[in-house]
Amino acid sequence: MIEPLTVYTLPNCMQCTMTTRALDAANLPYTVIDLTTDTRASDLMHQFGYTSVPVVVASVVSWSGFRPDLIAKITALRDHPSPAGE
Template sequence: MNEPLTVYTLPNCMQCTMTTQALDTANLPYIVIDLTTDERASDLMHQFGYTSAPVVIARMVSWSGFRPDWIAKIAALRDHPTLTGK
């Protein structure tokens, strides 16, 4: 799985910082979108029912808040043959 995750964040958000640090540690690529500067993204997150940051969107799963358990699962699956096509 080489496609980057998308992380929707807010400034000065401790859980957002912890999430991006954990993604860095797990060597998982990601794109950050600031919800305070992207109104469309903010509206979309509310439509999906998310009310707190960060929101992480992966290939087939999404979550909000700092979830090291989900980050570990995504990292473990990164090289799985069914996802890499090997």
Template sequence: MNETVGIIVYTKPNCQPCRMTKLNLDKQGISYTVVDLTETPAALTYVQDELGYSSAPIVVIDDHNHWAGFRPDLIAKIGH
């Protein structure tokens, strides 16, 4: 199991890229926390206003390392 902590995956219901991102993280053995953007208005404001994203999923590793969309290439980098 990778020791990376603090990864947050911002998702929304019925989001195929969100599901694929979580499955890929699970496959890599990477721990993460899921935040549903439809249930957490402050999180939605954060990813839109602070990070500048408008589509889910948004994966946040730290303040300088984050992305939107299903990115297996970037997920693979976390696992190494």
């Protein structure tokens, strides 16, 4: 099972909306954190060098911007997990 993703967003962000819609369409669980209301999260994103939103954090990968290719890869991993130990 795929752990829920975390999506760091800003209000009125078109790429954020496109990302959450793609995650919904792929039936991937996620939590949204609004960077305008969570200053600690905002500081953390800057510390990691992200300068644009959305920032999506999965268990082993993170990215910024609308990345349907990476959403598709996570969906494929969920749908076709590799056997343990490979």
